[in-house]
Structures are given as C-alpha cells and as structure tokens.
Amino acid sequence: MTTSIERRNALYGNDVACYERMVEIREFEKITNAFFAAGSIRGTTHLAVGQEALALGIASTLKPTDVLAGTYRSHAIALALGLTPHSVLGEIMGKATGCCGGVGGSMHMCDTSVGLLPTSAIIGGGMPIAAGAALAFQVQKSKNVGVALFGDGATNIGAFHESLNLAAIWKLPVIFICDNNIYGEYSRIDKTTPIEDLHNRAESYAMPHMAIDGMDIHAVRKGLAEAVECARSGNGPTFIEAKTYRFSGHSRADQALYRPDGELAMWQKRDPLLLTEQDLIARKLLTQEKIDLIKSTTEIELGALAKQVEKDPEPELSAMFSNIYTPKKVSK
Amino acid sequence: MTTSIERRNALYGNDVACYERMVEIREFEKITNAFFAAGSIRGTTHLAVGQEALALGIASTLKPTDVLAGTYRSHAIALALGLTPHSVLGEIMGKATGCCGGVGGSMHMCDTSVGLLPTSAIIGGGMPIAAGAALAFQVQKSKNVGVALFGDGATNIGAFHESLNLAAIWKLPVIFICDNNIYGEYSRIDKTTPIEDLHNRAESYAMPHMAIDGMDIHAVRKGLAEAVECARSGNGPTFIEAKTYRFSGHSRADQALYRPDGELAMWQKRDPLLLTEQDLIARKLLTQEKIDLIKSTTEIELGALAKQVEKDPEPELSAMFSNIYTPKKVSK
Amino acid sequence: MTAMRVRQAIVAALADEMRADESVIIFGEDIAEAEGVFKTSEGILEEFGPLRVRDTPISEMGFTGAAVGAAMMGLKPVVEIMFIEFLGVALDQVVTEAAKTRYLSHGTLSVPMTIRASAGSGLGFGCQHSQTLEHWFASTPGLKVVMPSDAQSAYSLLRAAIQDPDPVVVLEPRILYAERGEVETGKIAEIGKASMRTTGSDITIVALGHMVNIAQDAIQSAGVSADLIDLQTIIPWDRETVLASVKKTGRLIVVEEAPLSGGWGSEIVATVSAQLFSSLKSAPFRITTPDVPVPFNGGLEARYAPTSDDVARQIKHALSQSGAPEPWWVVEGVPR
Amino acid sequence: MTAMRVRQAIVAALADEMRADESVIIFGEDIAEAEGVFKTSEGILEEFGPLRVRDTPISEMGFTGAAVGAAMMGLKPVVEIMFIEFLGVALDQVVTEAAKTRYLSHGTLSVPMTIRASAGSGLGFGCQHSQTLEHWFASTPGLKVVMPSDAQSAYSLLRAAIQDPDPVVVLEPRILYAERGEVETGKIAEIGKASMRTTGSDITIVALGHMVNIAQDAIQSAGVSADLIDLQTIIPWDRETVLASVKKTGRLIVVEEAPLSGGWGSEIVATVSAQLFSSLKSAPFRITTPDVPVPFNGGLEARYAPTSDDVARQIKHALSQSGAPEPWWVVEGVPR
C-alpha cells in the first residue's frame, strides 16, 4: 500500500503527477458529493472543486517536514499533501480506516507524517497555531515553515489580525495563504469586507504580501516559493492571497443559487484542470488521449475504492474513549 | 451642587473652561496618586497625566447625547465629559457617592447623563460596544455618534479588527480614537507592533483615518469635528490616532523606569497644559496670574474635596446584591 | 394551535417580536439573505428589511459586542451564533461585558439582548460543532440561559428572551430544528420557570432540551410514575419547582447532554442534596455523556448522549436500590 | 527547604523547568523585560534570553494559539494570562483547539502547554479582574486544571503542569502571590492528586486555592477534627481521596470562591451524594460566594468570598444538625 509520504514525494518535480492528483481530487469530491446526497455521509461536507491548483501548488512546494494548519474545507489539501483517498474518504464516512479513526469527520483531517496538522472547524482557529508551529521552528533553529490556509471570510476574524501581527513582530517563518474564493458560506466577500484585495491587509503588520492566481499551479508555486525562501532564511512571514473560485456550494446541499448569473461559467473557463491540461499538452508532457485515460482510470479506481471504504469497519466503542489524554509513560 | 450635564455644558465654546478642566484633571490625578501611595485607594489606578488635551478636545466636541466607550484609564475622560470630581474620586475610593456607588472602582467609570458608557477593563472590550451604540443610532435614525477610546496597545487585539471592519461595512456613525501614548503597560509600542502610524491600519477597512496631535486641544477638536461631521451625515466611521504621551507609569506603583532617558522630558515640553496656557495667553484670554490662581484654587478645592470624600459613607451591604438584573416592572 | 417545525417556531417568535416592537433587530452570519444556515430566519429579511435584519462578517466578537452596545442604547438585538462553540471567540462580550453592564452602570443601563445559538450532538458535526456548553455561562450573575425542548418552548422562550430586559442566551438543540409540534403563538414563557412534562409520584427527573424527550420516552418504557421537569431555564434555574417535586417523590435523576464532570446537572444534584437531605429515599444522581469529545462516527455518536433505554435502566435502578447506578461505560467495561 | 513568597516559588518552578528542559519557553504580556506585572518571572529573561522568553502584543487569542501550535511541534510553552478573565477573548484556543488536538490527531500529537493565569478576589481589582472562572474549563475532556494554595504547591504544581504532556491551566490565586511559605524545590506534584492539609474524623472539607487557608483557620477556630482536602487539581479531580474521606467522616463541606450557582463545588457535592448516599450523616453542602459580581469596595469585597468565621459557623452547624445551614446573606436577610 502506498503511504502518505510516498504519495507526497511523488509530486516533487513531476507536473504530470501533480495533474493526476488534481484529477484525483476532482473525482474524489464527486464521490463525496454523491455519497452525501445519497445519505451515506453524515453531518456536512465542504467541497474544494475548482481549488485544486492551489492545493497542488502548495503540496509540491512545501517539504513534508513543513506543517500546514487548514480548515473544515480540507479534502483537497489533504489529498494533495499525500493522504490516501482511502484515509480521507474513510474519515469522511466515519470509518476506522479514516485518518482520524472515524471520530473526526469531514472537517477534521490530519496526518503529521506529511505535515498536516489537525484541521480546525473554527474560523481563524488554525492561524495562531501555524504561527506557533513556526515559533517552534524558530526556537528549534530548524528550517521548516508553518503555513496557515484559510478562506477570504476568515480575514474578518480577530485571530487573523492577532496572528499576523504576532508573526510579523517575531519574524516567524510562517506563511498565511488566503484562499479567496469570493464567498464565505452564502455571502459574497463584498457584503462583509470593505476591500477587495485582501492581501493589502498585510500592510497593517508591515508584512510582505502578494496576490497570486490560485487557478494556475505555476503561479501558486512561484509565489509560495518566494514566501518560503523568505521564511526559511529568517526574514519572516508573508501573506499570500490566492484568487480562486468555489465551483460548488458552501457545504452540504447548498446549490449556491445566490451567485450572479454567469459568474460560475466565467470562472470555469479558468478551471485549474483545464489550465493544467493546456499547459501539459503544450509542453508535450501529456496528450488528450492520455488525459482522458487518466480521468477514466481515476474515476474507476476511486469508484472501486469508495465501494471498499463503504465496507470498511466502523470504529470500536473504545475509540470514543481514546486519544483524549496522553497515556502515561510506562517508565521514565 | 453642580451636575454632570452642567459641567459638560460649561465647556462648549469656552476655552478657559476647558483649560480649567485640564488643570482639574492634572490636580485630580495628583491626589489619586498620593492617595494610592498612602494606601487609601485599593487595587489599581491608571493615571492620564499628560493626556488632558485629548480628553477635553473630545468632551468639548461631542454632544452629551453622543456616547463614549472607554477603558480602565478613564479618570480624565470622565472628568472632561462632566462627571464631578466627587463622583469620580468617590468611585476610586469605593464610596457610596461614587459614580458606580463604590462597587466598580477606578477602572469603572460611568455616567449616562453625559454619554459615558461603563468603561471596560478588558482591552478591546469597548470597541464593538461603541460600534453597537452607533448601530442603534443608525437604526433609530438619530444623529448621535458612538466613540471608542482606547490605547495603542489595544490595536493588536482581535476586537479592534472586527469592530473596525463591522463599522466600515455597515457605515456606522462611530469614531475610533486611539490614544497612542506609545506604551502598553511596560512595553513600548515598537516592541509589539510592526508599524508606527497606527491610523494606517484603517486602510484594511477602507476607512478614513488621520493622525492628530493629541497634546493640542485645537488639533483634537479639528480632527474629531471632521470625523463627527462625517458620521452624523451618514458617511460612516473614522479612525483617529491621537499622538500623546503617558507622563506617569502605567498603573499603581509603576515608576516607568523602562523609558529611554530624555523621552519624558522631551514630551513634557509639549505638555498639553503648557500648550494651552501659551495659547490662551496669546489670545489674551488668560494671564499668568490668572493661570496661577486657577491652579492654586483648583489645588485647594480638590484637596478639600478629597478630605470630604474620605469621610463619605461606604456602600451598604445591599449594594453588593443590587443592579445585577433589571427589576421586574411592577405593572405592564 | 398550529403545527410547525421547531425552526419555524423560532421564525414565528422572531417575526412576532419584530412586529410588536420595532426596537428588535437581528443579525448574524448568513441570517438575512440566506435566511440562516438552519433556516431559522426564513422570510425575516423580506418582511423587515435590511436596516433591521443584517448579515455580518465572520466576527463573533465584533457583532456580539455590537449587540451589547446596541442594547445599551435601547434596541433589542437578537444575534445568532451559528454553533455555540463560536462563542469561544467572543465569550468576553457575553460574560464580562453584557452580564456586568447593569452592575457597572450603577443600574442605569440594561442590556436587553438575546443570543441564539444552536447546540448539541447527534447530527454528525464532529467534536467542535456538537457540544452544549451551558457551563460556559454558569456562575455568571447578570446572565440568563434557557433551552427549549420542543416547538412550543422554542417559540415561547425566544419571545420571553427577546422581551427580557437582561442578556439571555437561548441554546437551541440543533437536533430538534426539523421536529414538528403544536404551537400556540402568542404564548410567552416565564424565564426562570420550569415546565412539567409529566407528573407522577415515584421519582423526579430533571432534564433540558432534547434530553426531556429522551427522558419522557424512558419514563414511558420503564412504566414509572414520574415528575418530568423540563427545566427550560438553566440560569437562574427553578429551585422551587424542583425542590417541591423531590420533596414529594424523594428521588432525583438529572438527565444531561454534556460530559459528566462539571455539567449543569451537578448544580441541581448538589442543591437538592443540601436542601432535601432527609427527604431523599435514594441517591440523587446524573445521567450524562461520558467525559469524551463528541465522536463523529454515527454508531459512536448514538451512544454519546443518554439514550432512552439507558435512562430507563437507571430509573428502574433508582426505584429499587438506594445507591446510584453505574453509567453504561462502566457497566459495559469499555476498554480505553 | 527555603522560605519564599508564592510568586518566587513560581519563578523558581519556571527557572528549574527551563534549566532542565530547553524546550520550555515562556511568553505573555510584559513577562520578559518587566518580569511580569506580578513579578512572577523575575530574572527569567536574564537567565534564558529573548529566544525563549518573550513579551507579546496584547493578543491573547494569538499568543495562546501560538502556544498550542508550538506545543504540537514539541516545545513546552508556558503562557501567562495576566488575569483569568482575559481568556474570555481566547477560550476557543484552549477548549476547542488545545483540548481536542490529541483526539483530532488520532493520538499523534500532544499539546504539552501550560497556561498560567492569576485569579480570584480580595485585592480591589473590581468585577472584571477578580473572578476564579474554573467553570469555563469544566466538562472539557482533554484539559487539566490545577490551583495551588501555598508556595509549595505553587512550585510543585507548576513544575508538574509544565512536564505534563497535555494542556494544563494553572489558576494562581493572586491574593497569595506575596505570601511566604517553605518550599522544597525539586518536589513535583502529581496532577489529579489532592493533598491532605489536616486529617480528622468528623467532617470532610474540600477546598481549593486560598479557600484552603480560610478553611484551615475555620477548622482551628471551630475546634473540630476534620479532613481538610486541598483539591489542587479541579479537572480531573481526585475522586478517590474525597470519597475515601467522606466514607470515613460521613460529612462533606466544599468551600469555594465562586458564585453559588454552577461552581466547581457542585460537581464534588453531586458526585459524593450519588456515590456515598448511605454513608452520609448530614447534608453535604457548599459554602460559596453569593451570586453577585465581585464588588470593588473593600468592606463588601471582604464579605464576598467565604470568611473563616462563616465557614466555622457552618462547620459547627454540619456537626450538630442534619440539614444544611443557610448562607450568611440569607441568615442576615440582606435586602436586595
């Protein structure tokens, strides 16, 4: 069986692997959506369709020893960072095979072997934690970086402000990545936020900042690489605003009817899969046939996997009582 | 006996009255300091020596129907807004005659007859409250404004960020006044905040902003009048940074030894009392003799008052059980 | 009487209050245009317009605090906290500001605000979105906290909360939003007053929110004669009703959807034990969730909150033995 | 054994841990250069330098959360919350993040962080700076909460908290900072274990923090033979020691510095009532503060927390009558 770290390592320097992973995410979210609609997934789900380039740009730039604190919308970043579709879907379905043993659910992904800290379902929850991880790296004199990944809506919460200020004043090796998909739940960003270019908020902390095209994996990598270099060399944090779009509704059954006509269609022209396909064909790394094959294979494989996960064991009753406190060491 | 509202009304259009009030504040804080040192005041006190021009500039510009949410450092603004020295000192000494009946203490001033909302001892506590008061004015279609008065250190707390954003997106008639006295407790602002001109943080909310000379009552009035006009005419909030200096330590017995040599002396050259005296003399509204008289009279009067307050009754035991819930109306 | 879902009862209460009193305004995340993520403000924006009905940024501290300030100025704001956990970023404004405003204004200001928040487990939202968290508000003079158990109480308590001159937190059991019940509109509850779901002679059962329904099922299946007290207000709770009932029955069980250690039920048991020591025929005790985070998995989550089977078992125990029964996880000896 | 003030015992514990383990770092507002507003980090910056000892901006959510993240990465951060009330702006990171991290990481991450916060009344800081607020952390599996009662426990509990692999909140009674006591440095407490201040046969008194000292005075002046249990850890509390003692004495009083309704003491009384129903000779009860905000005025504040006179009165009552005594404000019939 492939491990998370193997899946992660497969991405470095391999644009085709990155593309395949993007397809995997896209197909994966289709399954999640279908399963949710069919009632086989409890609670809620937050899809990241349309935001695959950002996830892969991050995963193929960070090292597995860097850490990332994400949100309830983390299927894509989890798969990108290396978690297996099995462990992600298992978690979403509450199976013992899930990355959290089935007690976390769709909003709670985690795999420390590839640097994914437990994702938080609280807006802003992960930002000070990423800064804190970076503080540890600074104190430990390691070269790792911390990353906080969060939405546009999250830039209005107090923790955002405090985290950026703290990171700036302590010059922490942390990168704040705002996935600006223009919506927070059902509210368009302009209804809740008086400025459009969120990255400019970094000025309040004298922090370097940039906007990047979140639909283009190369743009993501380029911007992030610069920020990572800055952080690793002791020059402190960066705020990156990735302009993306949420192709699906916010969560669960949301049909996103509040979106203006044509907005989705416009963004779909910049579908990250499409852009990557064009790029890879142009660079002669893939052909249309190969692309079709990747898609159909992925669909078949994930379909088969989904059937398997459905049959996976449920967690034991003891799982409910485990991992609350750290077990006492047997000897010192 | 003079009421708060009478004391407030005395200030409008009367620069000499404003100056006298500044002297009153200065002398008042001397007494507070002495009483605290002598052990007749419990807990803590936060003096506002050196920040009198800001307090008077605010009090003589706002209307008594406007409201202000302040902090633990509110002796000066309370006296300026109209509270009698008796009710302020009474509160500081825990007397039944205090503005809060003696159960609040030095950090908790309040007098709604002149628009002083209960001051909060929690950093950032008053900012959303001021915005909320402004929201009420907006809904009620009154022309009043809300004001939040807070320190430089408070610009690093989450509530600051959330309040400014909310005020901006809803165009609330609220004015955020940052009393930038360069220190938060014992930390110089540059140790905690990566930018110097705090008012620029308003850019994050597309909010008008300005820096004003907080030592000069005219500068305060001018800046604030502009902001008030903007708010009253429905054009939303403004962020004002008043550059001031804390002549005393942070609180209690703090000697402020952490300040660089010469810093205090430099700022004392711009002592708001001094600047106002020079101005009033130049405008022939006062003479040096008159000034000396004001000072000595104030000193004598407040000294006498202090003796009286010392003998004021303590609150009854029932005060501890009162004003927790609103009494039920006897009939509907 | 009209049959409606709990969420519709909430809408009705909001609308009735907004019609009766124009100082009532509501705001929260996605409550206006989207009508609330749980559809608890359906039609409100349309009827009352954008001045009184507002979507907020994701800023719980900011907008909760704004409600405090607006309430000081005479409005009656109702804010929605989508999941009660989100008050973890804004508790200060509730506990340290709102609850102390009357005290710190020497009685000159009241804070007639209402905080509505969905609470509780059972829907697969995971451990950061499934708690009840009543204890965050305990020991806070100045605050009131209520929790409805059905459509009628959802309506009546919310109206009472909005009319109340002091800050009130309304914890709405999320699991009940879709449940139907008969509602007499216009009926307003009295905050601080418990309601008797069933009356009986052998035992007193005190419960809150959805646990009232669980307890009622248990009483039925155990076939016992019980006073089932729907507490409705947790702070300040109805000592009189509870004490009178236990005086009569001599037995007390509290059924609680929160981890054992330190939940609100301990307050009831402790007070009854102190006040009615010699009237008690058997040990008063709580039936609670185990001391664990709320698990996501459906099978596990179904065992998290007290079930009617388990409550029935413990009721029977209480009627036959003087000592308290063991919780299910001890009985079953669940390995850790 | 060295005589030192409680605040010095805290400094000693910090320094000893920082010497022993270089992953221990500390930060908070004015704790470095100014050495803490209560001088609880005197000399720490000088000895350990600015990489490990840091002043923070006024950003409790930010720096508490940073401690959570740093702890995940293997540091042992100790943060100071100057007054426990300030966690009202940051509770989320403690309760919803730190306490659930181990659970949500499937056991792969621990959060060995310590939060030190000053707490309690008696010094004239007013109602927003004088509470104890233990109940904010109740019903939160994953968290531990301790409170020292003297210099030795301040030292020993803090060392234990820092060494503990899970998040621990240390509530330090502010009123004790200047008190002196003998300290055996190197002695490390066991979290979750209560300590016996006095042993006796007639009654069990459970207290926490400064109330342990008040209770001890009361026991002396009442001239009774009592087990005085200094609980030290509130979450998870030492059921074993308390139950064993009450089994022996048949009587229980909890002395608590928090408003009556919903304080931690109700958990003790409720548990004992359920577990030891037939061993109890008289009503178990709590002695608490009234349900009021902490008043500033010195005379009133002196009456806020239980006094040794009043505790003595209630102990005597418990030994002579089976019902619980009335609190002083009922006895005295204070008008509202």
Ligand SMILES: Cc1ncc(C[n+]2csc(CCOP(=O)(O)OP(=O)(O)O)c2C)c(N)n1
């Ligand atoms: C403190 C807090 N408030 C509110 C929520 C509810 N909530 C969950 S997702 C969401 C919208 C977030 O929008 P954004 O940050 O843009 O992220 P996106 O969902 O678009 O990825 C909200 C309001 C929450 N989880 N936490």
Ligand SMILES: Cc1ncc(C[n+]2csc(CCOP(=O)(O)OP(=O)(O)O)c2C)c(N)n1
């Ligand atoms: C949330 C919170 N954190 C910390 C404190 C402790 N504290 C009181 S005053 C103060 C410094 C505030 O500095 P600044 O905002 O500049 O105001 P100044 O005292 O200079 O007027 C601090 C940290 C508090 N009261 N509330």
Ligand SMILES: [Mg+2]
């Ligand atoms: Mg978004």
Ligand SMILES: [Mg+2]
């Ligand atoms: Mg300052």
